Amino acid sequence: MKKIMFVLCIVLILLLVIWLVMKFNKSAAPDNQYNASELDTQITIYDIDDLEKRAAAVIPQGGFDYIYGGADTEQTMRDNVACFENVDIYPRVLTGVNMPDITTSILGIDISLPVIVAPAAAHGLAHVSAEAGSARGAAASGTIMSVSNYASSTLAEIAAAGNGAPQWFQLYLSKDDEFNRQIIKQAEELGYRAIILTVDAPVGGNRIRDVKNDFKFPLALPNVAQKSGPTKGHGIGKIFAAAQNKLTAYDVMRVKRMTNLPVIVKGIQHPDDAEIAIAAGADAIWVSNHGGRQLDGSFCAFDVLSDVARRVNKRVPIIFDSGIRRGTHIFKAIASGADVVAIGRPVIYGLALGGWRGVVSVFDYLKTDLRRVMTLAGAQTIEDIKHIKLRVPQCDCDKDLHLTEKSL
Numbered sequence: 001m002k003k004i005m006f007v008l009c010i011v012l013i014l015l016l017v018i019w020l021v022m023k024f025n026k027s028a029a030p031d032n033q034y035n036a037s038e039l040d041t042q043i044t045i046y047d048i049d050d051l052e053k054r055a056a057a058v059i060p061q062g063g064f065d066y067i068y069g070g071a072d073t074e075q076t077m078r079d080n081v082a083c084f085e086n087v088d089i090y091p092r093v094l095t096g097v098n099m100p101d102i103t104t105s106i107l108g109i110d111i112s113l114p115v116i117v118a119p120a121a122a123h124g125l126a127h128v129s130a131e132a133g134s135a136r137g138a139a140a141s142g143t144i145m146s147v148s149n150y151a152s153s154t155l156a157e158i159a160a161a162g163n164g165a166p167q168w169f170q171l172y173l174s175k176d177d178e179f180n181r182q183i184i185k186q187a188e189e190l191g192y193r194a195i196i197l198t199v200d201a202p203v204g205g206n207r208i209r210d211v212k213n214d215f216k217f218p219l220a221l222p223n224v225a226q227k228s229g230p231t232k233g234h235g236i237g238k239i240f241a242a243a244q245n246k247l248t249a250y251d252v253m254r255v256k257r258m259t260n261l262p263v264i265v266k267g268i269q270h271p272d273d274a275e276i277a278i279a280a281g282a283d284a285i286w287v288s289n290h291g292g293r294q295l296d297g298s299f300c301a302f303d304v305l306s307d308v309a310r311r312v313n314k315r316v317p318i319i320f321d322s323g324i325r326r327g328t329h330i331f332k333a334i335a336s337g338a339d340v341v342a343i344g345r346p347v348i349y350g351l352a353l354g355g356w357r358g359v360v361s362v363f364d365y366l367k368t369d370l371r372r373v374m375t376l377a378g379a380q381t382i383e384d385i386k387h388i389k390l391r392v393p394q395c396d397c398d399k400d401l402h403l404t405e406k407s408l
């Protein structure tokens with residue numbers, strides 16, 4: 001009997017030790033373990049919807065929800081893609097189009113297609129190579145890499161990965177002007193060729209997915225960390241807290257005075273704001289609603305593009321983003337007044353599924369799709385797209401918001 005009791009005690013002690021070891025491991029490990037993808041391969045892309053589903057399978061859930069998610073009900077986010085269906089292309093077929101030329105230029109930079117990378121925080125959530133991987137992919141694709149203030153690679157690492165290819169630096173104006181000056185100077189010295197001033201995020205949008213996940217950045221955001229100290233483990237609200245909440249024409253002028261680089265004002269959704277930005281010295285207008293991540297229940301971005309374009313009236317170039325997923329979207333945006341378009345999430349999904357090669361695959365897919373659409377619609381060059389008409393089928397809508405027929 002004594003022997004049995006002894007064996008039982010030993011077994012119990014062993015079980016207790018195993019339980020303690022497991023418990024200790026669980027509480028010590030996860031913060032340091034964010035398993036971003038390390039895939040390094042070209043990818044076959046059927047369309048971006050399918051790419052998104054495949055990306056969801058390789059990006060850890062909190063990270064994927066942060067990347068994918070929009071504000072509140074996500075209505076504006078969904079509409080950004082859906083509202084390209086509100087207008088139809090009025091195709092020409094007897095114009096002899098053959099192997100269209102999709103090259104173009106923006107602010108003096110030649111690019112291989114009218115699509116560039118939009119600035120997006122924390123590419124490291126998708127892939128270990130982070131923005132350095134995206135920059136390499138953008139460079140190999142012959143296009144511009146826009147780099148967020150909240151990137152998870154340093155500005156120097158991204159510049160090195162781009163190896164001289166064009167890059168733009170995006171700034172959320174900090175409350176600390178010394179930091180603004182210092183980071184703009186750093187970007188200039190590293191060869192970035194424009195400053196993007198984002199003006200649609202005086203506070204972060206209400207992203208319910210992040211609230212539910214209690215999402216905190218599992219990785220450092222080294223560029224803002226220069227000012228705020230370690231950012232790892234902070235939620236987006238805490239990071240946005242360092243940014244200036246009130247923005248006016250005066251801030252555009254201030255940034256203009258801080259740099260000799262062109263200043264692009266990003267997040268414009270109303271012709272009056274475009275007017276204010278141009279009067280304050282903006283060198284380009286970036287029409288965007290931040291991919292539906294800020295104000296839910298606002299217009300889908302494509303619906304406001306032609307209004308803004310008419311007011312800008314070619315005084316400065318227009319960049320457009322929010323919802324671009326295929327060649328017809330690029331085509332319709334250019335036919336509505338954009339000079340180039342930008343993509344946010346699709347680049348990150350490509351990065352997750354194949355590293356820099358995956359980013360190249362995304363641009364290859366868009367190049368092929370755009371060439372096909374141009375051939376079928378009758379546009380030999382990007383300039384020709386601006387003269388192709390779009391129509392709103394059975395339109396009984398407000399003419400100020402939707403053109404029934406347009407030729408820019």
Ligand SMILES: Cc1cc2nc3c(=O)[nH]c(=O)nc-3n(C[C@H](O)[C@H](O)[C@H](O)COP(=O)(O)O)c2cc1C
Nearest residue numbers: 067118119120121148198290291322323343344345
């Ligand atoms: C994960 C993520 C992070 C973003 N971070 C920034 C940012 O730091 N600065 C900024 O100006 N825009 C940011 N954006 C908005 C993008 O620049 C762009 O406006 C948007 O992604 C375009 O919509 P799309 O994703 O449908 O292409 C972010 C977008 C995403 C998806």
